[in-house]
Amino acid sequence: MKNDYRARNHPAWWAFLVHRLSGLALTLFLPFHFWALGQALQGEARLDTLLRWTQQPLVKFAEAGLVLLLAAHLAGGLRLLALEFLPWRGWQKSLLAWAAGAAIAAGLAFALVL
């Protein structure tokens, strides 16, 4: 028999899912990011054209989402490093909360700066 969502409905599992999905999304984004920056090889004007494209609201929104994903993956990753390397204590759940908070803070900072 296989487990379903009822077996997975607890915070550490959601943390895993966020970490894996954010990592996947960032890995899929990276080639585009490297390509976009590489456009500078063809001169400032080429980069500028691309950057003006990114000023569109939908793109800005997507960028904010990416920053949030990056912050979430970082926070979750720091949590994992703590769980795997530091002496085990009962504060893992709080650790998850701190990680989530830090991620949201970073995402908000970016959003506010927009």
Added chain:
Amino acid sequence: MDMLQVSVWRGAEVGGYRTYEVPRQESQSVLDVVTYIQRYIDPTLSYRFACRVGMCGACAMTVNGVARWTCRTHVSKVVKGNAIQIAPLANLPVVKDLVTDMRGFFDKWARALGRFVSNATRKDDFAKVASDSPERIAANAGIECIGCGVCYASCDVVSWNPDYLGPAALNRAWTLVNDVRDGARRERLAAVAGDAGCHACHTHMSCSERCPKDITPTASIAGLKRAVATAALKGEL
């Protein structure tokens, strides 16, 4: 009298849920419910139990999607309205109804070298183990495991990776890695490394969430990751 609508898995790998009506009592465990069905309604229902007081782990089943000891699960704690769903433990082949084949579970225990290998003979003096040493404290945190299979049934990596040794086997290996009387450290670290071993754990922590003895296999597996990495860096793996 209130009646519970109890949905029970009947069959083997192929089968289906059958619903039984069971009188609801004020103090009632899920094992009481299963026992009632088998005694008064359908004697063909197969299930396992032994001590019925939370010591042996034989009565572990999936209750409303979550692996539990049915003798220590109050109906009032899990019932949804007046409905309960009872199924065999996940990640194990189903023999019949609520009974699973646990041979794979115990074989993996053996493959993780989850057995003590002495480094002394009867001619040697007693081992002196300080009960407050870090190793002994780490070992003590995991030795209460009775092999009930709840952690194994709860683990998604076990579902996704058929070779994965699983939280119980790895937890046992960790207690032995921390046992100063044990003489098989090198073999054991080799046995638990790799993606059938500790490195496949992604810290879902379902095992630690569900363990009825409040053991944290996740912590044990993290310890194994550190021990294996240290051995590899020293060229001892």
Added chain:
Amino acid sequence: MSSAGQGYAAVSDAAPGSAAKFETWLWIAQRASAAVLALCVLVHLATIIYAVHHGLTGAAILARTRGNVGALAFYALYVLAIAVHAPIGLRALCQEWLGWRNNALNWVIGALALALFIFGLRAGAAVFLA
């Protein structure tokens, strides 16, 4: 799986030895690169927020970055860490969610790592070389 007698599925007899060492080193590389990335990402996030504040035109960005050797070194390290970290993570996902477990996966992942490294360095050169 069949029921009763044959229900116990034999698990593969793959020798733990070499896979154990390989997986152990992958794990070490993953955590080491994670630690490096933790620092790099913090710097990168701060840089993004600064850049958004101080101008995002091609001219503005390149004025800040061109000829900046320190930044080039930093981003080269960043790209190396990513080229190690992302493919190893993706490998686990492919094994567990796509059931992809043969050696072909390792080659594809290796190719991805190389591609990320090369294109990352190219992007770094584009932005930081004078």
